[in-house]
Amino acid sequence: MAWVYLLLAGIFEMTGVALINKLHQDKNWQALLLLLAGFGASFLFLTLAMKSLPMGTAYAVWTGIGAAGGALLGMLYYGESKDWRRxxxxCLVLGAAIGLKLVS
Structure with a gap:
């Protein structure tokens, strides 16, 4: 179950990152509340995952999902470069996260 919590934490981390952009565009309290809820849920699920996963593994996978997901969201929804190198x-970041799961 810890890996499910960690996956949810990463998804909410991606949501929080996307909501930073929304807050920057809209500058209203609803966007701020959504941002806080996204990051709050991310930390909640990370905390639950870390009850049985090593801290280093959980943090590395969480940040990997958040970073890779944020970059993908930027490419898909915000017109960021889709260069093959990016x-x-x-893919390397995601591969490293998968590798950590395989050895944990």
């Missing part, structure tokens, strides 16, 4: 390095 995609390659995103």
């Amino acid at each position: 995609v390659f390095f995103i």
Whole structure:
């Protein structure tokens, strides 16, 4: 169950990152509340995952999902570059996260 919590933490981390951009565009209290809820849920699920996963593994996978997911969201929804090198390095980050799961 810890890996499910960690996956949820990463998804909420991606949501929080996307909501930073929304807050920057809209500058209203609803966007701020959504941002706080996204990051709050991310930390909640990370805390639950860390009850049975090593801290280093959980943190590395959480940040990997957040970083790769944020980059992918930027490419898909915000017109950021889709250069093959960016995609390659995103795949490396995800591969490292998968590798940590396999050895944990």
